[in-house]
Amino acid sequence: GEDVEQSLFLSVREGDSSVINCTYTDSSSTYLYWYKQEPGAGLQLLTYIFSNMDMKQDQRLTVLLNKKDKHLSLRIADTQTGDSAIYFCAEKGAGTALIFGKGTTLSVSS
Amino acid sequence: TGVTQSPTHLIKTRGQQVTLSCSPISGHRSVSWYQQTPGQGLQFLFEYFSETQRNKGNFPGRFSGRQFSNSRSEMNVSTLELGDSALYLCASSPFAGGNTGELFFGEGSRLTVL
Numbered sequence: 001g002e003d004v005e006q007s008l009f010l011s012v013r014e015g016d017s018s019v020i021n022c023t024y025t026d027s028s029s030t031y032l033y034w035y036k037q038e039p040g041a042g043l044q045l046l047t048y049i050f051s052n053m054d055m056k057q058d059q060r061l062t063v064l065l066n067k068k069d070k071h072l073s074l075r076i077a078d079t080q081t082g083d084s085a086i087y088f089c090a091e092k093g094a095g096t097a098l099i100f101g102k103g104t105t106l107s108v109s110s
Numbered sequence: 111t112g113v114t115q116s117p118t119h120l121i122k123t124r125g126q127q128v129t130l131s132c133s134p135i136s137g138h139r140s141v142s143w144y145q146q147t148p149g150q151g152l153q154f155l156f157e158y159f160s161e162t163q164r165n166k167g168n169f170p171g172r173f174s175g176r177q178f179s180n181s182r183s184e185m186n187v188s189t190l191e192l193g194d195s196a197l198y199l200c201a202s203s204p205f206a207g208g209n210t211g212e213l214f215f216g217e218g219s220r221l222t223v224l
Binding site for chain 1: 113142165167199213215216218
């Protein structure tokens with residue numbers, strides 16, 4: 001079945017790099033995503049990666065995809081207090097729905 | 111403007127029914143609904159495109175929805191249960207199935223069932 005797993009919490013200091021990890025199970029997933037949710041807000045797409053790519057970089061964000069291990073990671077360089085939020089990994093399989101992980105709460109201390 | 115949902119907060123009692131509304135981004139024809147709870151996370155409810163339900167998640171028949179010709183969507187939950195307390199998120203996309211899967215989310219309707 002389809003399932004997305006991610007660790008629940010990550011705490012870093014301002015200026016450090018953050019790495020949020022995710023594993024998924026549906027090998028037919030065509031796209032994988034990272035969404036961000038700030039308190040009281042909806043989800044915002046941060047970035048996505050197509051399944052035939054290994055890496056995608058977008059400013060401070062780097063996404064790494066290991067298809068063999070079904071592992072996805074999001075690295076945030078120079079983490080700021082404004083990056084504190086919940087980060088969701090999601091996959092898009094054969095259907096139209098996105099399957100989300102339960103989210104990783106990133107806490108950034110100054 | 112982005113995706114707008116109403117109401118933003120509401121309180122109901124068990125057994126009542128509720129209707130939530132979603133207006134997608136102008137030009138977007140696909141609307142999806144998700145339920146977000148602390149325990150289960152984000153779970154897909156259904157997706158509508160051009161007034162047709164294209165996909166449905168694993169929820170009981172008490173959960174229903176529809177889409178109008180202007181792409182606005184409503185979802186309805188009948189015979190409310192305590193476990194229906196959640197943040198209901200609507201997301202729109204230009205294409206059915208979201209093409210690349212990019213969804214644009216509203217801020218949600220927070221339902222509390224007492």
